[in-house]
Structures are given as C-alpha cells and as structure tokens.
Amino acid sequence: MEANGSQKTGLGQRRQQQILRAAENEFEQYGFNGARMQRIADRAGVPKSNVHYYFANKSELYDAVLVNVVALWDQALAPIDPDSNPTEVLLEYVRLKVEFTHRYPAATRIFALELLHGGDKMSKRLNRRTCQWTHERAAEIQRWIDRKQILPLNPYHLIFMIWASTQHYAQSETQVRAIYRKRSLTARDHQQWAQSLQVMVLRICGLENPD
Amino acid sequence: MEANGSQKTGLGQRRQQQILRAAENEFEQYGFNGARMQRIADRAGVPKSNVHYYFANKSELYDAVLVNVVALWDQALAPIDPDSNPTEVLLEYVRLKVEFTHRYPAATRIFALELLHGGDKMSKRLNRRTCQWTHERAAEIQRWIDRKQILPLNPYHLIFMIWASTQHYAQSETQVRAIYRKRSLTARDHQQWAQSLQVMVLRICGLENPD
DNA sequence: CGTAATCCTGACTTTTTAGTCAATTTATAA
DNA sequence: TTATAAATTGACTAAAAAGTCAGGATTACG
Numbered sequence: 465m466e467a468n469g470s471q472k473t474g475l476g477q478r479r480q481q482q483i484l485r486a487a488e489n490e491f492e493q494y495g496f497n498g499a500r501m502q503r504i505a506d507r508a509g510v511p512k513s514n515v516h517y518y519f520a521n522k523s524e525l526y527d528a529v530l531v532n533v534v535a536l537w538d539q540a541l542a543p544i545d546p547d548s549n550p551t552e553v554l555l556e557y558v559r560l561k562v563e564f565t566h567r568y569p570a571a572t573r574i575f576a577l578e579l580l581h582g583g584d585k586m587s588k589r590l591n592r593r594t595c596q597w598t599h600e601r602a603a604e605i606q607r608w609i610d611r612k613q614i615l616p617l618n619p620y621h622l623i624f625m626i627w628a629s630t631q632h633y634a635q636s637e638t639q640v641r642a643i644y645r646k647r648s649l650t651a652r653d654h655q656q657w658a659q660s661l662q663v664m665v666l667r668i669c670g671l672e673n674p675d
Numbered sequence: 676m677e678a679n680g681s682q683k684t685g686l687g688q689r690r691q692q693q694i695l696r697a698a699e700n701e702f703e704q705y706g707f708n709g710a711r712m713q714r715i716a717d718r719a720g721v722p723k724s725n726v727h728y729y730f731a732n733k734s735e736l737y738d739a740v741l742v743n744v745v746a747l748w749d750q751a752l753a754p755i756d757p758d759s760n761p762t763e764v765l766l767e768y769v770r771l772k773v774e775f776t777h778r779y780p781a782a783t784r785i786f787a788l789e790l791l792h793g794g795d796k797m798s799k800r801l802n803r804r805t806c807q808w809t810h811e812r813a814a815e816i817q818r819w820i821d822r823k824q825i826l827p828l829n830p831y832h833l834i835f836m837i838w839a840s841t842q843h844y845a846q847s848e849t850q851v852r853a854i855y856r857k858r859s860l861t862a863r864d865h866q867q868w869a870q871s872l873q874v875m876v877l878r879i880c881g882l883e884n885p886d
Numbered sequence: 887c888g889t890a891a892t893c894c895t896g897a898c899t900t901t902t903t904a905g906t907c908a909a910t911t912t913a914t915a916a
Numbered sequence: 917t918t919a920t921a922a923a924t925t926g927a928c929t930a931a932a933a934a935g936t937c938a939g940g941a942t943t944a945c946g
Contacts, residue, residue: 476922476923479923493792493793494708494792495706495708495709495792496709497705497706497708497709498706498707498708498709498792500902500903500904501903501904501905502903502904510924510925511924511925511926512904512905512925513905513906513907513924513925513926513927514923514924514925516904516905516906517922517923517924517925518923520905521904521905522904522905573791576787576791576846576847577788577791579846579847579848579849579850580784580787580788580791580846580847581704581705581706581709582704582849583849583850591853594850594853594854595853595854598854599854615878617871617874617875618867618871620854620855621867621868621871621872621875622875624840624843624851624868625836625840625843625871625872625875627843627847628839628840628842628843628846628847629835629836629839629840631839632835632836632838632839635787635790635791635839635846636787636790636791636838636839637790638790638793638794639790639794639805640835642802642805642806643805643806643809643810643831644831656829656832657832657835660828660829660832660836661832661836663828664828664832664833664836664875664879667826667878667879667881668874668875668878668879670878686892686893686942686943687892687893690893690894711932711933711934712933712934712935713933713934721894721895722894722895722896723895723934723935724894724895724896724897724935724936724937725893725894725895727934727935727936728893728894728895731935732934732935733934733935
C-alpha cells in the first residue's frame with residue numbers, strides 16, 4: 465500500500481513521473497502556495513487521491529520537483545575546460561546558460577521563485593555547490609586579470625551580470641514579449657540574445673577583436 | 676460604514692496607509708497566494724476585521740499595493756535629460772536603477788514576482804508606459820550608434836542587460852548573500868555593484884576612457 | 887452637549903483546500 | 917488459477933483561511 469520507493473512495476477514509476485511533470489508545470493506557474501493539488505491531478509489526468517498515493521503531501525511533492533530542478537542546475541554548473549583561453553570559456557558559458565534557460569524554462573522559473581522567497585526549501589547542498597563553483601570561477605577570472613589576459617574588474621560582478629542577464633528571458637518573459645509584441649519567444653530570439661550577450665561580455669573583458 | 680474613498684478624518688487615512696505598508700511586506704515575502712490576511716493584520720497591529728473595513732478583500736488590497744509599486748516604477752522610468760551625452764545618460768541611469776532597487780526592495784520583488792506569474796494583475800497602463808519608454812530609449816541608443824558615438828549593438832539587448840543586472844541584488848539576494856557570506860547587503864555593496872555595472876556598460880558601448 | 891458619520895472589533899459563517907480511508911480493481915508471480 | 921501486493925478511486929473529514937456582521941466606541945462638528 466505504501467508508495468515510498470517501493471514501486472515494483474514500471475507502470476507505477478511512469479505514473480509517478482507523469483504526476484511529477486504535471487506538478488512541475490503547476491509549481492512553475494503558481495509557486496508553492498498558489499499550486500493546487502486538485503489542479504496537479506487534473507493536469508496529470510488522474511484523481512487527486514492518486515496523487516496522494518505517490519506523494520504523501522504537497523511539500524513532499526514539491527521537494528521531489530526541486531530535486532529535479534537542483535539536478536539540472538548542478539548539470540549547468542558542471543563543465544568548462546580550464547585549459548581553454550578566456551574568450552573560449554566565456555563564449556561557451558554564456559551560450560550554455562542561455563540555452564539552458566530556453567530549454568528548461570520551468571526549472572529556471574522555479575529556481576527564481578525559490579530565490580525570491582529566500583530559498584528556504586532549496587537544498588543546502590545546492591547552495592554549497594553553487595558557492596564553491598562561484599568562488600572557483602572568480603579565482604580563475606582573477607588569474608586572467610593578474611596575467612593581463614583580460615581587463616581588470618570584480619570577478620564576482622562579472623558572474624552576477626552573466627547570471628542575471630542569461631536568466632532574464634525566462635524570469636521576465638512577460639515583459640520581453642510585451643516589448644517585442646510577440647506571443648512567444650523562439651529559439652531564434654534566444655540565439656540572438658546569446659550572441660549579444662557574448663559580444664557584451666567580450667567587450668567588458670577587452671577581448672573583442674574588431675576585424 | 677463604507678470605506679471606499681470616503682475617509683473624512685486623517686486618522687482613517689493614516690490607518691489605511693499603515694495596513695497598506697504591512698500588506699506590502701507580507702506580499703513581498705509570501706506572494707499573493709502565500710499572503711495571509713491575519714498576518715497582515717498582525718503586522719499592522721490591528722484586528723483582521725479592521726483590514727476588511729478598509730479593503731473589501733485580498734485582491735483589492737493587493738491591487739492597492741500594486742498601485743504604489745507601479746507608481747514607483749513610473750517614477751524610475753521618468754528622468755534622463757535627452758541633451759546629455761551617452762556616457763552621462765548611461766552612468767546616471769545605472770546609478771539610479773541600482774539605487775532604486777536598494778531603496779525599494781519590496782517594490783522590486785513584488786514586481787519581479789508579478790512578471791514571473793505572467794503579470795496578469797499588473798495594470799495594462801504600466802505595460803504600455805514601459806513599452807513606450809523602452810522603444811524611445813532604444814531609438815535614442817540607435818541614434819548614438821548611427822552617429823558613431825557608441826559601438827554598434829542591439830539597443831533592446833543593452834536595456835535588458837541593464838534591467839536584469841540592476842535588479843539582480845534584489846531578486847537573488849539570497850544567492851548573493853550566500854556567496855558573500857553576509858547576513859545582509861549594505862548600501863556599500865550596492866554602490867560597488869553600481870560602479871562595476873557602470874564600467875561594464877561603458878566598455879560595452881566603447882565609452883571607457885582609460886586614463 | 888447631542889447626534890451623525892466614521893471607525894473598530896469579537897464572534898461568527900462560508901469557502902476553499904489539503905489530506906484520509908475503505909472498498910475496489912488491476913497486475914504479478916508461484 | 918489463485919493468493920498477494922500494488923495501484924486506483926469516490927466519498928469523506930479536518931483544517932485553514934477568507935470574509936461577514938451586528939453592535940459598541942470614537943470622533944467631528946453644529
């Protein structure tokens with residue numbers, strides 16, 4: 465009768481995933497407090513009690529969604545070859561970050577919502593990883609500055625600027641759409657945004673070669 | 676008995692403001708759905724029924740809060756002398772925007788929350804004003820480019836980058852604090868952020884004079 | 887004063903929503 | 917085939933929150 469990790473059939477697993485996806489959309493759109501168990505059930509096409517069969521309560525369901533979100537973020541932090549030169553690293557990172565935002569808008573928005581609400585429910589683990597990643601990256605940037613490979617600047621501020629900007633199309637999509645008078649933002653819109661951001665970052669670092 | 680705009684005494688007006696401020700904090704912290712009328716009453720130090728005396732229901736109270744937020748935003752959009760040169764305009768705008776974010780964190784976060792939720796409740800009026808302002812500013816930037824006063828770039832993207840970055844300290848305060856290992860962000864933190872952003876924007880536009 | 891308008895409030899009702907449970911169906915595997 | 921576990925579900929309960937209201941207190945003002 466219990467559900468906690470004791471699914472035997474693949475069918476149960478699939479149903480659980482189906483509910484999880486429905487929940488992700490609901491939480492993205494309404495946030496934790498605005499989300500309704502009934503609507504999540506409706507989205508998943510199952511009765512509400514079936515949702516409770518797999519997830520004891522709303523918090524547990526939200527936590528399960530956050531696990532996915534956090535896993536995605538971990539992945540987004542992962543790469544970047546330390547042997548590359550500053551230009552390559554920066555271009556690649558901006559491109560990846562914009563692509564991520566475009567590909568996982570739900571995860572991006574849920575993350576943003578969590579931060580706005582103080583990130584209490586966000587796992588401590590992610591926080592530690594993010595901080596560590598940031599300090600390492602900042603140190604790397606500082607090394608570039610020391611070696612005169614890029615213009616001097618506050619490394620943390622460069623990282624913040626990239627984060628803030630890359631997420632902008634997801635976080636403020638409404639505003640951007642209103643200004644462009646568009647119903648939705650296409651892959652092309654995101655590509656152009658990525659390109660502009662790349663140019664900006666290179667100019668900030670004095671890396672643009674004007675040919 | 677009715678309250679709608681029929682206050683005679685200044686005392687009633689003051690009480691209404693007091694409730695409005697309490698509501699602003701509550702909505703900032705919990706969002707519309709997470710906000711509780713009881714907690715708003717507690718914050719304001721009055722019984723719940725007194726809140727209902729001034730605001731018929733939660734939505735009406737939220738709308739009243741949004742009116743203030745929108746008014747602040749209007750104000751933030753207002754200035755900028757068209758006769759100034761690009762450098763002056765950009766420096767001043769970045770400084771103003773960061774200062775605004777620091778001075779009115781509640782308004783900034785409520786606005787961000789609204790955008791994340793699609794901005795349905797945000798007045799159409801603000802939207803039109805914002806769009807108009809943006810198009811005017813973009814045209815102005817385009818003129819600078821045409822006259823070779825600044826390097827070529829997508830004017831809208833420059834505006835988005837400034838918006839996204841200037842708001843970052845309010846929207847992702849949790850993350851920034853975690854990285855800096857600080858309990859709160861001071862005026863000094865914001866000043867330094869403003870300065871960094873100013874340098875970045877100037878470099879993006881090719882306006883930095885390295886003396 | 888007096889009285890009328892405004893303001894205030896505790897106790898209440900209503901609505902919404904999360905969460906439970908017993909009964910039933912469906913799948914699994916000996 | 918049949919015993920057992922897993923999955924499903926409608927009808928229910930409990931809790932939380934919004935919202936109402938009658939009557940009391942306070943204030944403005946002639």
